[in-house]
Amino acid sequence: MPILLYGLTLPGDPRPDGAAGVGGVACRVLACGEADAIVATLDAKPAPDLAAIRAHDGALRAFVAAGASVAAVRFGQWFDDEAGCIAELRSRAPRIAALLREHRGCVEMRVLLPVEAPRDAPAPDATAGPGRAYLEALRAQGGVAPALALRPMLGPMVRGERVEGFAAPEGARGVAFAHLVHRDDLAAYRQSLRESPALAGARVVGPLPLYSFAEPA
Amino acid sequence: MNHPVFDDEDLLPEQLVLSDLVNRVLDKGVVIHSFITISIADVDLIQLDLRLLLSSVAAMQQRAKRADSSLRTDASR
Numbered sequence: 001m002p003i004l005l006y007g008l009t010l011p012g013d014p015r016p017d018g019a020a021g022v023g024g025v026a027c028r029v030l031a032c033g034e035a036d037a038i039v040a041t042l043d044a045k046p047a048p049d050l051a052a053i054r055a056h057d058g059a060l061r062a063f064v065a066a067g068a069s070v071a072a073v074r075f076g077q078w079f080d081d082e083a084g085c086i087a088e089l090r091s092r093a094p095r096i097a098a099l100l101r102e103h104r105g106c107v108e109m110r111v112l113l114p115v116e117a118p119r120d121a122p123a124p125d126a127t128a129g130p131g132r133a134y135l136e137a138l139r140a141q142g143g144v145a146p147a148l149a150l151r152p153m154l155g156p157m158v159r160g161e162r163v164e165g166f167a168a169p170e171g172a173r174g175v176a177f178a179h180l181v182h183r184d185d186l187a188a189y190r191q192s193l194r195e196s197p198a199l200a201g202a203r204v205v206g207p208l209p210l211y212s213f214a215e216p217a
Numbered sequence: 218m219n220h221p222v223f224d225d226e227d228l229l230p231e232q233l234v235l236s237d238l239v240n241r242v243l244d245k246g247v248v249i250h251s252f253i254t255i256s257i258a259d260v261d262l263i264q265l266d267l268r269l270l271l272s273s274v275a276a277m278q279q280r281a282k283r284a285d286s287s288l289r290t291d292a293s294r
Contacts, residue, residue, distance in 0.1 A: 005249065007246070007247075008247065009263050048243065050235075050239070053238060053239055053242045053243070054238065056242050057238060057241075060221050067228045070248035071242075071246070071247050071264050072242075072245065072247065073247045073248075073249060074242075074243070074245065074246040074247065074248050075242045075243055075246075076243075077248070077249050088249060089249065092247075092249060098248060110237060110241070111220075112233045112234065112237050114233055147282045150253070164240075166236055166237060166240045174233045174236060174237065176237050176241075177238070203231075203233055203234055205234060205237065205238075208241075210246075211241045211242075211245035212241070212245050214245065215246075215247060
């Protein structure tokens with residue numbers, strides 16, 4: 001039966017009492033050398049519907065809530081059996097474990113801002129990814145891009161920042177600021193966001209596993 | 218001055234949060250397989266936002282182009 005891979009964590013990190021993933025199936029941990037894989041056995045390969053996407057994220061957030069350092073794996077990666085999963089991950093585990101150790105204690109926070117699309121913005125480059133195309137369109141308007149970094153305003157408690165534009169249904173657009181923040185700094189981080197007039201109406205999502213920081217920049 | 222910054226736990230489902238959720242789960246994180254197969258077996262995703270799906274496909278194509286370009290560069294050395 002297919003083994004769905006959710007993420008990777010460090011051996012010895014705290015584990016949740018229970019974490020249900022896609023289809024309500026309980027997740028478990030597989031030892032893969034320097035890293036542990038968060039997996040679940042499914043009856044069939046999952047379809048990428050909204051329930052499955054929520055479940056994928058929810059399972060990983062349960063591990064984060066328990067105090068684990070977690071790197072998310074992109075949705076939809078499955079193996080035929082446990083042996084195949086372990087064999088594939090053993091060679092990758094040292095690099096991922098090193099990244100998790102480097103960011104131990106950190107979580108990803110995301111600040112979401114709705115943005116009105118410029119009326120006379122140039123057409124985005126059709127070959128570019130969604131984030132790059134959108135940011136290039138913003139830059140073309142002049143003077144907008146420099147404001148797209150929150151890290152200078154929030155200070156050293158933000159250990160890393162990635163800025164990504166994305167499209168939402170019905171023509172809405174948003175900018176997501178992915179921040180790498182240590183758990184000990186979360187209260188101060190939230191307070192700083194509340195005190196920033198520029199972020200009125202922002203949505204803050206987290207603590208999350210490392211999504212944008214799961215791979216080196 | 219404090220203003221409300223909404224935690225996602227407090228929110229009803231809304232476009233921005235939902236779109237970011239779909240974007241990050243489908244397009245962020247560690248890639249273990251060289252190829253990810255996302256079969257479109259459920260039309261719900263398409264109804265949710267076709268552009269998000271197309272964006273994810275475009276992003277994958279862009280990554281594939283970069284990988285191909287990198288391979289060519291290596292081969293020419």
